Amino acid sequence: MSQAIRPLKNLKKRRSQRAASLILVIACGFGLMALIYGLFTLAMFLGGSRQVRNAADAGALNVSRKMMDIRVPTDPKYADVADTNGKVGMSNVNRLWGKAYLINANLEEMQKSGQAGPKASGNGDAAYQLAQTINDNLYSEIASSKTQDLFFHQMAGRRTANMINPGMGIDKNPQYTCPIAMVDRGDESNLIMTPGQIPAGITVGKVDKGSKSFMQGYVPMTANNKKFTFTSFHEGEQPHLISDSVFDPNRADIAPIEGSATVIPNAFRQSALAGNGQIDSTATASAVANPIRSYSMTIPQSYITLYVVNMSNWLVDGKKIKSIPYETKADQTIHGLVDYQTPTRVINCFGKLGGEYASGHSIMAIIKALKADYQPAMKKLLQRVQGMDPSYTMAKLTNLLENQNYDKNANRYYIFAKDDSADHTNPQIQIQADNGSLPEWINVQSWQEDFDGIEKDLITEPTTTDEYANAWQSPPGTPQPTAKNSGVMRWQPGSGYTKAVGNLFISRTTTLNFSSKP
Amino acid sequence: MPSRNSKKKTTYKRRKPSAQTLIEAMVGFIILIPIALFAVDVVALMSTAQTNEQWAETAARAAGSCSCETMAQNAVKNSLKRFVPSSIISSVDLEKITFDQVNGQVTVATVMQINVPIPLPWMNHFELRASAIQPLLGTPAAQ
Numbered sequence: 001m002s003q004a005i006r007p008l009k010n011l012k013k014r015r016s017q018r019a020a021s022l023i024l025v026i027a028c029g030f031g032l033m034a035l036i037y038g039l040f041t042l043a044m045f046l047g048g049s050r051q052v053r054n055a056a057d058a059g060a061l062n063v064s065r066k067m068m069d070i071r072v073p074t075d076p077k078y079a080d081v082a083d084t085n086g087k088v089g090m091s092n093v094n095r096l097w098g099k100a101y102l103i104n105a106n107l108e109e110m111q112k113s114g115q116a117g118p119k120a121s122g123n124g125d126a127a128y129q130l131a132q133t134i135n136d137n138l139y140s141e142i143a144s145s146k147t148q149d150l151f152f153h154q155m156a157g158r159r160t161a162n163m164i165n166p167g168m169g170i171d172k173n174p175q176y177t178c179p180i181a182m183v184d185r186g187d188e189s190n191l192i193m194t195p196g197q198i199p200a201g202i203t204v205g206k207v208d209k210g211s212k213s214f215m216q217g218y219v220p221m222t223a224n225n226k227k228f229t230f231t232s233f234h235e236g237e238q239p240h241l242i243s244d245s246v247f248d249p250n251r252a253d254i255a256p257i258e259g260s261a262t263v264i265p266n267a268f269r270q271s272a273l274a275g276n277g278q279i280d281s282t283a284t285a286s287a288v289a290n291p292i293r294s295y296s297m298t299i300p301q302s303y304i305t306l307y308v309v310n311m312s313n314w315l316v317d318g319k320k321i322k323s324i325p326y327e328t329k330a331d332q333t334i335h336g337l338v339d340y341q342t343p344t345r346v347i348n349c350f351g352k353l354g355g356e357y358a359s360g361h362s363i364m365a366i367i368k369a370l371k372a373d374y375q376p377a378m379k380k381l382l383q384r385v386q387g388m389d390p391s392y393t394m395a396k397l398t399n400l401l402e403n404q405n406y407d408k409n410a411n412r413y414y415i416f417a418k419d420d421s422a423d424h425t426n427p428q429i430q431i432q433a434d435n436g437s438l439p440e441w442i443n444v445q446s447w448q449e450d451f452d453g454i455e456k457d458l459i460t461e462p463t464t465t466d467e468y469a470n471a472w473q474s475p476p477g478t479p480q481p482t483a484k485n486s487g488v489m490r491w492q493p494g495s496g497y498t499k500a501v502g503n504l505f506i507s508r509t510t511t512l513n514f515s516s517k518p
Numbered sequence: 519m520p521s522r523n524s525k526k527k528t529t530y531k532r533r534k535p536s537a538q539t540l541i542e543a544m545v546g547f548i549i550l551i552p553i554a555l556f557a558v559d560v561v562a563l564m565s566t567a568q569t570n571e572q573w574a575e576t577a578a579r580a581a582g583s584c585s586c587e588t589m590a591q592n593a594v595k596n597s598l599k600r601f602v603p604s605s606i607i608s609s610v611d612l613e614k615i616t617f618d619q620v621n622g623q624v625t626v627a628t629v630m631q632i633n634v635p636i637p638l639p640w641m642n643h644f645e646l647r648a649s650a651i652q653p654l655l656g657t658p659a660a661q
Contacts, residue, residue, distance in 0.1 A: 021539040025546025032550060036557040043561070047568045054575050054650070061582075061653050065622065068659035084661050091659035155623065158651050163568075238583055238655045291659035423661050 045279060048164030053283040055170040056272035057241055059156035060285035063268045064239040066151040068291050072137040075130045077497070080300040084422040088134050090142065091291030092423075093264050094191040094230045098215065098297035099496075100131035102197070102387050104224035106495040109199035110453045111224070115493050119452040123497035124224045132262075139262040143252075145178045152270050161274030164281055173271035173282050180265035181250040182232070182257055183242060183288055188214035189230035190294040197297065197386035209235055215297060217266075220259055229260040237290050242267060247286040266290075296390045299496040300424035301441050303416040304384050306431075308366055308406065308506040312353055312469075315513040316342060326510070328366060328406050330358040342516030348474045349481070349514045355468035356485055356508060363413065363431070364401035366506065370461035370468075370487045377459055377489050377504055381415070384501040388417035389427040396429070404431045412447070414438055441499065450500035453493035458504075461487035469510045477515030484511045559634040559641070566607055567646050570630040573601065573610050574648040578626040582652035587617035589656075594626055606635055613647065622654045 071087035074096070081095045082088055088096050107124040110116040141147055149172055156170045188207040193215050198204045202223060205216035217232025247267055249255060257263045269286040310326045314336040321340065326332050337349035356369040367374050378394065385392050404413070410433030417427035418439065434444050443450070469483035487508040494500035580597040581590035594612050601610045613627040627649035634642055 021542035021546065025542060025550065029546065029550050029553070032554060032557070036553075036560070039561065040564070043564050043568075047564070047571075050568065050572070054571075058650075058652055061655060062623075065653045065655055089659070154621075155651065155653055239653075240655075292656070293658045293661070425661070 044163045045281070048161045048274060049281045049283070051159065051161040051163060052170060052272050052274045052281045053285070055156040055159040055161070055274075056270055056283040056285040057287075058159065059152040059172075059272060060268060060270040060287040061239055061241065062155035063148050063151040063270055064287035064289035066154065067142055067147075067268070067289050070138065070141045070147060072134060072141060074134055077127070077130055078134065080424050081295075081298075082423070088138060090138070090231070090264055090266075090289065091190070091293050092295060093135060093138060094189045094215065094233075095295040095297070096131055096134060097228055097230055098191045098193070098295070099299050100127050101215075101221075101223055101228045102297060102299050103127040103495045103497050104226055104228075105199050105202045105204075106387075106493065106501065107452075108202055108224040110493045110495065112201055113456070113493075115453045115456050115491075117452045117454045119498075120495060123452050123495050124226070127495070127497045128224075128226045135264065136262050139264060142264060143178075143180055148178045148268060148270065152272075156270075156272050161281065164274050164279065165276035168274065168276070170272050170274045173273040173284075176271035176282075176284070179247075179269050180252045181247050181267040181269070181286070182218045182252060182255075182263060182265050183246055183250045183267045184232040184234060185218040185250065185257075187217055187232045188235055189217040190233040190235070190291060191215040191230055191297050192294055192390060193297040194386055194390040196383060197390050199383060214294075218257055218263070220257060227259045229257055229263045231264045231266050233266060233290050233294075235294060238292060239287055239290050242286050242288050244284075244286065295425065298390065298417075298424075298427065299387050299499075299501065300417060300419060300427060301439075302384070302388055302494075302496045302499050302501045303414050303442055304381060304501055305412045305414055305447060305503045306363065306381075306506075307412040307503075308508070310354070310508045310510070312336065312351060312510045312512060314349060314351075315511065316340065316347070316349070317516050318513060326353045327408050328354070328357055329361065329408070330354045330356075336512065337514070344516055345475070345518070347477065347514060347516065349512065350472050350474075351483060351510070351512045352470040353483075353510050355470075356487075358468075361405045362402045363404050363406055364398060366406055367401065367489075369508070370464070370485065372459055372461040372487070374459060374489070377491070380458065380491050380502060381504060385415060385429055387496065387501060389429055392429055400429060400431055407433050407435070409433075410435050414442060416442065443499075447500065450498040451492055451494045451503060452498065452500075453495070453502075455490045455492040455503070455505065457488050458491040459489040461489070461508075469512070471512040471514065473514045475518065478517050479515055481512060481514045484513075485509070486511070555636040556638065558636050559638060562606055562635050563632065563644060563646075566630060566632050567648070569607065570610065570628060570646045570648040571650070573598065573630070574626055574628040574650040575652075577612065577628060578624060578650035578652040581615060581617070581624045581626050582654055583656045584624075584654075585656040585658075587615070590617050590624055591615055598628070606633055607631070608633060614649075617654075619654065619657065622657070623651055624654055625649055625651045 071089040074082040205219045215230045220227045220229045267288045271284040332354045412434045463486040468485045471481035471483040490505040492503040577594040577597045580593040584590040608631040613629040616625040630646040632644040
């Protein structure tokens with residue numbers, strides 16, 4: 001048995017010794033080449049994967065940037081918060097909602113104070129519904145996979161994954177939907193506000209950052225029983241990539257904002273695909289958008305009216321004989337009752353009126369004329385003015401009213417924001433009489449129709465006797481004639497839906513009482 | 519049987535197996551070593567090509583965050599300054615920047631100078647080019 005096996009062993013030895021090295025070298029050569037090919041393929045695949053990842057990143061960033069270019073037409077009621085082309089996009093949609101919010105906040109205050117007129121409720125609904133319609137039109141464009149695909153291909157389509165498939169471009173992954181998300185919830189939006197512009201009693205969500213306050217993003221807030229949600233945009237940030245751990249918990253389909261199904265999202269996810277028939281490489285990337293532009297929450301085209309009526313009532317023995325209006329200036333001598341026949345005699349009655357205006361002719365002096373706490377009126381005015389320009393201060397308002405003299409030929413004064421910028425972002429608060437050159441959007445003729453609130457006393461000024469006016473008669477009477485001054489400031493609110501946001505009516509009355517008795 | 523064994527021994531001695539192995543190995547290595555060295559260079563080139571693409575990507579992203587071309591150029595230069603030369607990659611420079619504000623994108627092309635680790639005849643220095651396109655993110659949305 002051992003002898004039979006030995007020749008075979010020898011044969012094996014002989015074969016291996018003859019070409020052992022050559023076979024080994026050839027085997028090593030093939031092995032080395034296989035290793036090189038394997039490494040080459042792996043390196044190409046890894047490089048290609050990186051190209052796909054870069055394409056997905058660039059595509060997602062482009063989507064988040066180009067979404068700002070999607071604009072939809074606005075309604076004439078919101079033309080003053082639209083862009084220079086009269087449209088609304090992601091960058092100024094918060095501005096649109098800001099105006100709708102202010103209108104409804106004003107209406108809620110009007111309702112609470114019992115000053116909501118018959119048109120108020122309808123105006124609030126219309127303001128909200130119009131804003132919602134514009135928002136929904138924008139949402140359908142932004143959430144559309146068609147729009148997102150277009151912007152994705154603008155960037156990713158210009159790239160290649162030549163390490164996977166030379167000459168082949170990178171496509172959008174067809175099996176991937178385009179989720180959207182609302183990230184940075186509770187952070188600031190790009191809508192600057194000031195607490196003073198919110199009517200008293202209305203709770204607003206705001207975020208303070210540095211010296212600025214912003215409306216809070218993605219936290220629904222209520223005004224006039226309607227929910228308002230603003231889109232978060234961090235101040236001073238550019239569009240940037242975000243991780244899945246940030247995107248996923250904020251996806252619109254996983255964690256929607258309560259009561260705001262079509263709130264404008266601020267983050268987008270894209271998926272890229274490249275393949276060579278054998279290997280597919282996919283990559284996803286998420287990016288958060290930012291317009292790098294902020295706006296003030298305003299009702300840009302709105303106005304306040306202010307007017308003064310002075311009336312003198314002429315009484316004899318406590319009985320009103322006639323009323324005579326008097327001018328808003330001091331030391332007016334009026335011969336009110338000329339040869340007036342009393343039961344016992346004929347008297348002539350005189351009055352020196354307008355003493356309350358001795359301190360000046362400015363509108364501020366007129367407001368402060370009688371010794372009353374005029375601050376409630378100033379606060380009302382300032383709140384509404386800050387609805388036009390949130391940066392406006394009480395000092396500026398006081399200065400504005402001090403520098404405007406009252407024109408006796410004017411029926412009313414208008415406080416409004418003059419704005420020459422195309423998108424109404426540069427308000428200059430002005431006061432002007434109705435006989436001056438007012439902006440075209442102010443309808444002087446039908447001004448009263450613009451108010452959806454009801455007038456109510458705001459300040460009752462104390463009555464003074466013989467302090468600001470004097471009465472005398474000829475022949476003299478007993479008791480001696482008296483002149484009493486009183487006044488009231490009435491506030492008629494407007495929501496701003498029809499441009500009017502408030503009317504301050506100052507009514508001053510001088511009552512002169514004469515005697516028929518000698 | 520003994521006679522067959524003795525004949526075999528004689529045959530082995532005549533062929534000098536150790537020298538043959540040496541010759542075979544040498545011939546093999548003459549072929550394999552250049553292949554291996556070439557492979558090292560190929561791997562180095564592939565690796566540096568990918569590195570160059572990544573530098574172009576980084577530079578383009580830096581340029582994309584700028585609002586004007588001058589700023590973009592500076593951003594690209596600053597971004598490429600972070601490159602540390604090595605014995606293989608001697609430099610990465612900006613070749614061209616196209617700042618397209620109309621379409622909202624920037625294209626950055628970089629050129630990388632490569633010295634292959636195993637210099638081969640006429641193939642010791644390479645110039646690799648890569649370009650990357652990125653959206654312009656530093657420009658505010660239209661008013």
